[in-house]
Amino acid sequence: MSSGSLGAPSGDSNSGQGYSVASFSQLQSIEGYEYEFDPPVDSRYECPVCLLVLREPSQTKCGHRFCRECILRTLKNSSSRCPIDNEPLTEADIYPDNYAKREILNCTIKCPNREAGCEKVFPLCELKVGQFATVFVVKSFTLVKNAVAHLQDCQFTLIPCPNKCGSILPRRDINKHVEKHCGLRIVMCTCCGANIHAQLAQEHIIVCPKVPVKCEHCPQEMTRDMLNHHLQTACENVTVLCPFYPLGCGSSLKRRNENKHLMEDGPNHLRQLCGAVTHILAQMNVHKQYLEQIVENSDLSRRESLPSRQQQDSGACLTHTTSTVSGLSSPLNQVVNNDNNNSRRIEPQSQPAIRGQHPVSHFGLPHNDNMAPSKSISQLSKSSQNHQRKTGQNTRHPSSLPSCAANTTKQVRKPEASSLPFLDNVGHGNVEEPPVKGSNLSTQSHQLAVDNSVAEATGVDILAATVAGLNLQSSSSSAKSKDAALQEETKAQELSPSYQSATRTQGSPPDAVTTIPLVFTMMEQVTATFNQKLEAQDKEIAELKSTVSNLKKQNVELSQNVVELQALVANGLSKSYNGKFYWTIQGFRGHKQRALKGELVTLHSHPFYTSMWGYKMCLRANITSPQIKPDRAPGQQFLSLFVHVMQGDNDPILPWPFTGKIMLALLDQNKNETRPNHVQETLEAKPNLAAFQRPVQPRNQKGFGFLEFMPVTTIEAGTYLANDCLLVYAQVLSPAG
Amino acid sequence: MANIAEQRIKREFKEVVRSDEVAACNIKVELVNDTVTELRGEIGGPPDTAYEGGKFKLEINIPETYPFNPPQVKFVTKIWHPNISSVTGAICLDILKDQWAAAMTLRTVLLSLQALLAAAEPDDPQDAVVAQQYKDNNDIFQRTARHWTTAYAQGPTKDKELEDKIGNMKSMGFDEHKARVALSTKDWDVTKAAEYLIGQ
Numbered sequence: 001m002s003s004g005s006l007g008a009p010s011g012d013s014n015s016g017q018g019y020s021v022a023s024f025s026q027l028q029s030i031e032g033y034e035y036e037f038d039p040p041v042d043s044r045y046e047c048p049v050c051l052l053v054l055r056e057p058s059q060t061k062c063g064h065r066f067c068r069e070c071i072l073r074t075l076k077n078s079s080s081r082c083p084i085d086n087e088p089l090t091e092a093d094i095y096p097d098n099y100a101k102r103e104i105l106n107c108t109i110k111c112p113n114r115e116a117g118c119e120k121v122f123p124l125c126e127l128k129v130g131q132f133a134t135v136f137v138v139k140s141f142t143l144v145k146n147a148v149a150h151l152q153d154c155q156f157t158l159i160p161c162p163n164k165c166g167s168i169l170p171r172r173d174i175n176k177h178v179e180k181h182c183g184l185r186i187v188m189c190t191c192c193g194a195n196i197h198a199q200l201a202q203e204h205i206i207v208c209p210k211v212p213v214k215c216e217h218c219p220q221e222m223t224r225d226m227l228n229h230h231l232q233t234a235c236e237n238v239t240v241l242c243p244f245y246p247l248g249c250g251s252s253l254k255r256r257n258e259n260k261h262l263m264e265d266g267p268n269h270l271r272q273l274c275g276a277v278t279h280i281l282a283q284m285n286v287h288k289q290y291l292e293q294i295v296e297n298s299d300l301s302r303r304e305s306l307p308s309r310q311q312q313d314s315g316a317c318l319t320h321t322t323s324t325v326s327g328l329s330s331p332l333n334q335v336v337n338n339d340n341n342n343s344r345r346i347e348p349q350s351q352p353a354i355r356g357q358h359p360v361s362h363f364g365l366p367h368n369d370n371m372a373p374s375k376s377i378s379q380l381s382k383s384s385q386n387h388q389r390k391t392g393q394n395t396r397h398p399s400s401l402p403s404c405a406a407n408t409t410k411q412v413r414k415p416e417a418s419s420l421p422f423l424d425n426v427g428h429g430n431v432e433e434p435p436v437k438g439s440n441l442s443t444q445s446h447q448l449a450v451d452n453s454v455a456e457a458t459g460v461d462i463l464a465a466t467v468a469g470l471n472l473q474s475s476s477s478s479a480k481s482k483d484a485a486l487q488e489e490t491k492a493q494e495l496s497p498s499y500q501s502a503t504r505t506q507g508s509p510p511d512a513v514t515t516i517p518l519v520f521t522m523m524e525q526v527t528a529t530f531n532q533k534l535e536a537q538d539k540e541i542a543e544l545k546s547t548v549s550n551l552k553k554q555n556v557e558l559s560q561n562v563v564e565l566q567a568l569v570a571n572g573l574s575k576s577y578n579g580k581f582y583w584t585i586q587g588f589r590g591h592k593q594r595a596l597k598g599e600l601v602t603l604h605s606h607p608f609y610t611s612m613w614g615y616k617m618c619l620r621a622n623i624t625s626p627q628i629k630p631d632r633a634p635g636q637q638f639l640s641l642f643v644h645v646m647q648g649d650n651d652p653i654l655p656w657p658f659t660g661k662i663m664l665a666l667l668d669q670n671k672n673e674t675r676p677n678h679v680q681e682t683l684e685a686k687p688n689l690a691a692f693q694r695p696v697q698p699r700n701q702k703g704f705g706f707l708e709f710m711p712v713t714t715i716e717a718g719t720y721l722a723n724d725c726l727l728v729y730a731q732v733l734s735p736a737g
Numbered sequence: 738m739a740n741i742a743e744q745r746i747k748r749e750f751k752e753v754v755r756s757d758e759v760a761a762c763n764i765k766v767e768l769v770n771d772t773v774t775e776l777r778g779e780i781g782g783p784p785d786t787a788y789e790g791g792k793f794k795l796e797i798n799i800p801e802t803y804p805f806n807p808p809q810v811k812f813v814t815k816i817w818h819p820n821i822s823s824v825t826g827a828i829c830l831d832i833l834k835d836q837w838a839a840a841m842t843l844r845t846v847l848l849s850l851q852a853l854l855a856a857a858e859p860d861d862p863q864d865a866v867v868a869q870q871y872k873d874n875n876d877i878f879q880r881t882a883r884h885w886t887t888a889y890a891q892g893p894t895k896d897k898e899l900e901d902k903i904g905n906m907k908s909m910g911f912d913e914h915k916a917r918v919a920l921s922t923k924d925w926d927v928t929k930a931a932e933y934l935i936g937q
Binding site: 073659 | 741744745748749752798802804805806809811822824825826827835836837838839840841842863864865937
């Protein structure tokens with residue numbers, strides 16, 4: 001490391017530039033001071049390990065000085081001994097040598113920026129603040145009390161640009177750089193006044209909204225932000241489309257010609273407009289028909305739900321009015337007449353009947369089929385109520401009824417004539433209004449039903465009683481007639497059990513028109529719950545997928561680990577370093593049988609090292625097949641033993657070819673024998689043989705050894721086999737280690 | 738290479754180059770290529786020894802852990818010495834093995850090798866044959882060593898008798914170096930040396 005380049009920025013760390021120098025100081029603190037001392041420092045202040053001037057001098061108990069880091073590193077990296085006299089040493093035997101430290105800090109150095117031009121010479125302790133424990137020095141020597149750390153002041157110290165543009169310059173150049181050259185200095189745009197980095201000025205000019213630009217279509221000049229507006233609204237030369245373009249006028253023309261075109265092509269444009277309007281009308285018709293169809297369908301279902309019997313049951317009193325206007329209007333006349341005649345007479349009887357009916361009529365209100373009648377009925381009951389109050393007047397002023405029926409006022413005039421248009425209105429409303437209005441009507445009818453009950457409470461005439469009777473009848477009869485249909489419907493829509501139970505408890509089966517929206521909402525709810533469930537399941541699946549992929553990753557990592565571990569284990573097995581190697585050949589008989597069949601039986605041992613820094617070798621054993629040597633007695637098998645040199649970690653440092661002696665032995669495993677009969681052979685490596693050259697393959701293909709180390713018969717006859725295992729021993733003696 | 742080792746070698750280089758002591762003792766270190774891992778050293782044979790006047794080249798390899806581990810040094814020049822293999826040039830010297838200390842430098846290593854040439858340690862041999870000769874027949878050892886110095890290290894002294902014997906062997910068809918090895922091994926007995934070579 002060069003003290004100049006590295007020392008300089010770290011010296012600046014105190015000047016508040018926010019420049020991180022931790023890595024520099026870390027690097028630097030490893031070894032001694034590499035500054036140029038003037039005069040040169042006495043060699044006793046030189047660290048024998050790094051050969052530099054001692055940094056944080058430390059003395060050992062054997063009296064040698066080292067940089068603190070150097071000696072600690074030595075103890076850690078190599079033996080725990082003194083690097084000079086090999087005396088045993090531990091960390092506890094090392095003490096800071098503050099005397100030497102003070103001496104060194106007071107030695108003068110040339111400024112590390114000397115090559116850049118600084119010619120200052122000053123004590124080492126004045127180089128930087130902090131790093132050299134200047135405080136310590138200041139306390140001891142008042143002389144340097146006012147010293148300013150030189151590097152903080154040195155004009156040649158390299159410091160980073162305060163704008164963090166990445167430039168590192170000598171201090172004396174930094175101001176000029178910041179003012180004139182730094183790409184990150186702030187400059188003001190002369191057009192828009194924005195503050196921008198100098199290096200972005202060129203790019204800014206291209207996009208600045210206040211830069212004057214020329215319209216490409218006309219000679220007008222304006223700021224860039226106005227250009228778009230100009231092109232869209234003002235520029236006379238811009239080509240625009242005729243406003244009637246979407247209606248079929250294919251013209252595109254310069255804006256200045258637009259008005260002229262509109263004037264000239266008026267008839268054509270009218271024609272296009274006409275065609276478009278016609279088209280729209282046709283479309284509307286189609287939609288209207290469609291809507292009517294829907295209304296009709298709903299009416300149909302309503303009609304089906306109203307049994308004709310009801311009309312018969314209601315008799316002359318009141319015919320149900322939903323389907324036809326006339327069907328309602330004429331009996332109503334009768335009703336009004338009857339009312340006029342009989343109200344007083346029937347009143348006492350009607351009271352209980354109405355009380356009994358009340359819940360039913362109230363109940364039946366939401367249903368569309370009851371809606372129209374209930375409306376008319378309630379209206380009628382109101383009118384009858386009014387009528388009742390003014391019975392006396394009624395005969396005298398028969399004309400007060402119509403306004404009563406229409407507006408529920410208290411005047412009753414011309415009952416026969418005025419009741420008709422009112423009922424007509426009701427009938428029309430039922431037939432023509434689309435279902436949307438139907439719902440309005442139902443609320444309206446509900447309101448009326450409340451009125452109705454009020455009327456009941458105050459005293460109701462025969463009309464109300466009849467209506468009640470009718471309602472009762474109609475609900476009961478429709479209950480019977482539609483029971484089957486409803487059963488089916490509810491079965492089909494088992495999704496709404498609550499609905500079903502509701503109908504049961506109410507005892508009055510609702511009909512199709514109310515059922516459908518209800519069922520729809522039910523289905524929507526059910527769909528919503530299903531959707532929620534699906535979403536939850538989707539999430540679950542995604543989570544499971546990620547878990548599975550994680551597991552797969554882990555699996556791959558684990559299998560890699562296994563491979564590495566296997567390699568480590570294999571490597572570890574080969575770390576026999578003393579040149580002695582025992583090899584157990586298992587399953588000897590099996591090998592022999594395979595050899596007998598003519599197979600080439602070749603077995604390799606684990607590798608081993610001849611010494612810590614020695615050769616890597618392995619053994620090879622063959623069991624020869626009897627067919628190999630025709631001149632031998634048939635069935636004569638031999639155990640061959642060879643040594644193979646392998647590529648090892650130490651090959652580069654070892655002398656090649658391999659020299660030395662190799663002893664191979666087949667061990668007698670008779671434990672009882674005091675003098676076991678080992679068979680051993682020693683061979684000397686011949687440097688000219690290929691087997692002992694530096695291997696170019698992981699294992700040298702050429703081995704060296706004994707093709708006929710021992711006949712298999714002899715092995716089997718002796719005590720060389722134990723548990724079907726042979727024990728081979730090799731010892732390598734190499735002068736090179 | 739680790740920064741520490743590299744920096745340290747560079748500093749040592751300056752030391753070897755500038756030291757007067759070093760020049761006086763005829764030791765040299767050179768770079769082989771632009772890395773400092775492989776170096777070439779040279780030491781002069783110490784005066785008043787069989788190696789006097791010879792220049793012995795050394796191969797020096799610097800490990801990454803230098804200076805905490807010793808450099809690997811061996812002789813490139815063939816030499817007849819009990820502690821140096823006559824075949825491979827491998828050196829048996831404690832400071833290059835377990836007695837290495839981080840304070841040692843290339844300079845001290847080369848000076849130690851020079852000292853080793855001046856004072857062999859036959860009881861801790863690298864080359865058993867040479868060591869045996871050193872102990873049993875020191876005169877022949879000294880002549881042989883001097884002859885090898887002349888033959889391989891540009892030594893000044895010529896030993897005519899020994900050269901003649903090698904000439905004999907050469908005329909028998911043996912390679913000169915092999916003949917020299919055989920003769921040196923067999924205490925310059927031509928017959929035994931020839932038998933040795935044939936039996937090899």
